[in-house]
Amino acid sequence: MSAGPAGGPAPLExxxxxxxxxxxxxxxxxxxxxxxxxxVLGLAFYAAVW
Incomplete structure (x- = not known):
C-alpha cells in the first residue's frame, strides 16, 4: 500500500x-x-404508462 503525502492512504487523501x-x-x-x-424519469415513465 503506498502512502500519500501526509502519510495516510493515498485514495483517502x-x-x-x-x-x-x-x-x-x-x-x-x-x-x-x-x-x-x-x-423525474420515474414520473415520466408513470405518466407514459398511465
Whole structure:
C-alpha cells in the first residue's frame, strides 16, 4: 500500500486545494441530482404508462 503525502492512504487523501467539506458537498449534490433525475424519469415513465 503506498502512502500519500501526509502519510495516510493515498485514495483517502483529498486533492490539493479541496477540503474534505468540499468533497462531501460535491458528493451530496451529485447524489441529490441523481435522486432528482431518478424521480423525474420515474414520473415520466408513470405518466407514459398511465
Amino acid at each position: 483529498p486533492p490539493p486545494g479541496r477540503s474534505v467539506l468540499d468533497i462531501t458537498l460535491a458528493m451530496f449534490w451529485k447524489r441529490k441530482l441523481a435522486v432528482a433525475a431518478a424521480v
